[in-house]
Amino acid sequence: MLRKTLTAFQSVRELSLTNIQFNGIVVAVDFRDLSNLECLSISDCGINGTLPAAGFFELRRLEELDLSYKELQGPLPPSFANMSSLRRLDLSNNHFTGNFSSNLASLTSLEYLSFEGNQFEFPISFTPFANYSNLKFIYGGENKAILDSHPSLNGFFPKFQLQVLCLSLETEAKSLPFPNFLLYQDSLTYLDLRETRLEGEFLNYFLENNTKLTNLLLESCSFTGSFKLPSSPLVSLIKIDVSENAITGQIPSNISSIIPKLTFLNMSMNDIHGLIPHDFGQMRSLLMLDLSDNHLSGELLLNTSAAGLTFSLLRLSNNNLGGIVFSTLFRLGWFVNLHLDGNSFTGSISFNISNSLQVMDVSNNHFVGELPSSGMEKLFALKALSMSINHLEGSINDICLSRGVFMFPFVHERANFITKKRSYSYSGIDLAYMSAIDLSDNILNETIPSELGNLTTIRALNLSHNDLREKIPTTFSSLAQIQSLDLSFNNLGGDIPPQLTELNSVAVFSVAHNNLSGATPEMKGQFSTFDGSSYEGNPFLCGPPLPTSCNHNNAKPDYKLPNETYNDEENGNWLDMIDFWVSFSIAYTTILLVIVAVLCINPYWRWVWFYYIESVSINGYYFIEDNF
Structure with missing residues (x-):
């Protein structure tokens, strides 16, 4: 049916079947009658299966071919090699396999090639494109990089000058040799080699040769060496991501003058040391700066002559930075x-640093003093706050917590939340639904504010390892979406509110090591899943899952009034005296009868007994006679 339909368009030069759902296999599609066709797009139209061995063979005048976003699979057919007029070829987001180098060898007119999102095997040497003099745009991410079977070909001199190169390839090797053709590129505006595991020194010469570069994305490669800047300004460069490499050395101190329009800089997870350059404070265009997970030291002393900067993201996490930081942030x-x-x-x-603040994480530092008692009422956008593992004092009541919920809003962010001494990492889409307050490991005292119960959409609350006192607020039963509630290692007292059993989403619950008393919450719903570790360290708590029963006969002694105690003691004394005299009489009589029996039976012992009695009597008589 489709063949008969296409025969009516023999003179057509452009044909678009995009978004037309054929719901069939591509074998049924035959374009041999469209010999004048120059532009063909059958993107996202429900065709699947493998490409036919013939059909594209006749399209010698075809200049643009779009086969993207379908369910096509298998290798490219040999007929591709005959479409020598192709300038633009889009094979992206299918399930093509195999090494396509032989099938594309004759397509030397190509200017634009996209094959990302497939399972092609692609030689990292780029030798299939050695004769592509017109090639300017290559998008080849999410394919498999392989080593060239002829390593000597890796040093070819390319005939093309690329403007855009996006690879981000997968590989089974620990690292891949650096493709030498890149040494000869000087017209690149966009370079994306993320996760290619390319080995060698950092591409400092790229910044020197490609003066029109706008984006340099080298995340998760294997580059070593230092990060150096060229002598001339790069006025077009706006984004640099060199995170997760093995870059050493220091951050260039003249970065603001060489890259004046930089908006995004990510150098996290490297081996960079030294100080943070002062002139970061002069970069008006810089919106996102991530220097986390390095070995930076010293204080944050930025030259803030360019006041009024707006950082969408400033991440300095996990370094060796010190000093008083908020005074600098005030001016920045x-x-x-x-x-x-x-x-x-x-x-x-x-909190008096920015009215636009949405997320603030100052945990695991050496901040001291009272919790901020002012400024938070102006933070209408604040959604996430972490101040755990510091030396903060005071009361949680000093923060305006009843105003709203703290959430992590951005799916591209990452955050850690600590509960029960375990750290949970949230990122991606999960983080968009995560809301939490973490004030653990401080010196917070006084009471837990009941207003915390107003945070009805909070997912995690960690107040452990503080000096919080008095009772657990009954308003916590309103935390309907709470998944983790950790109040352990405090000085909380009184009963555990039985209303907490209404929390149907809680998966982690701990009130261990406090001064709580009374019965544990009823073992129902989620609370039936908690063991004794959730309640341990509270000697006056009883009931399951603890071994101590709340039964009064077993758990509590029978206390009596003073006069009742006296009467019991008096009655007990009389009973003891009667028992003593009865026992004494029986023993005395028994001993006397035994002596008499022995004396009657044994004559020798009888003689000795009477002799002893007589001797004692005589000696006693003379003793009295002599002394009295």
Whole structure:
């Protein structure tokens, strides 16, 4: 049916079947009659299966072919090699397999090639494109990189000058040799080699040769060496991501003058040391700066002559930074996401830094003093706050917690939440649904504010390892979506509110090591899943799952009034005296009868007995006679 339909378009030069659902296999499609066709698009139209061995063979004038977003599979047919006029070829997001180098060898007119999102085997040497003099755009991510069977070909001199190269390939090797053709590129505007595991020194010459570069994305490669800047400014470069490599050395101190329009810089998870350059504070265009997980040291002393900066993200987590930081942040500008966790910052914490603040993580530092009592009422956008593992004092009541829920809003963020001494990492789409308050490992005292119960959509609350006192608020029963509630290692007292059994989503619950008393919550719903570790360290708690029963006959002694105790003691004394005299009389009589029996039976013992009695009597008589 489709063949008969296409015969009516023999003179057509452009044909688009995009989004037309054929719901059939591609074998039924035959384009041999469209010999004048120059542009063909059958993208996202429900065709599946393998490409036919013939059909494309006749399309010698075809310049543009779009086969993207279908369920096509298998290798490319040999007929591809005959479409020598192709300038633009899009095979992206299918299930093609095999090494396509032989099938594309004759397509030397190609300017644009996209084969990302398949299972092609692609030689990292780029030798299949050695004769492509017009090639400018290559999108080949999410395929498999392989080593060339002829390593000597890796050093070919390319005839093309690329503008865009996106690979992000998968590989079974620990690392791949660096493709030498890149040494000859000087017209690149966009380079994406993420997760290619390319070995060798960092591409400093790229920044020197490609002055029109706008994006340099080298995340998760295997580059070593230092990060150096060229002598001339790169006025077009706006994004650099060199995270998760093995880059050493220091951050160039002249970065603001060489890359003046930089908006995004990610150098996290490397081996960079030294100080943070002062002139980061002068980069008005910089929106996102991530220097986390390095070995940076010193204080955050930025030159803030360019006031009014707005950081969508400032992440300095897990370094060796120290000193008083909030005084610098006051002068720097506005923040949306601020991550200072895992350092040695000191001084006090302040909320008077940015009205646009949404996420602030200052956990695992050396901040001291009282919890901030002002400034938070102005943070109308605040959705996530972590101040755990510091030396903070004061009451939680000092923070305006009843205002709303703290959430992690961005799916591209990552965050850690600590409960029961275990750290849980949230990222991606899970983080978008995560809301939490973590104030653990501080010196917070006084009471837990009942207003926390107003945070009805919170997922995790960790107040452990503090000095919180008095009772657990009954309003916690309103935390309908709570999944983790950790109040352990405090000085909380009184009963555990029985209303907490209404929490049907809680999966982690701990009130261990407090001064709680009374019965544990009823073993129903989610609370039937908690063992004794959730309640241990509370000597006055009883009931399951603890071994101590709340039965009054077993758990509590029978206390009596003083006069009742006296009467019992008096009655007990009389009973003891009667028992003593009865026992004494029986014993005395028994001994006397035994002596008489022995004396009657044995004459020798009888003689000795009377002799002893006589001797004692005589001696006693003379003793009295002499003395009295």
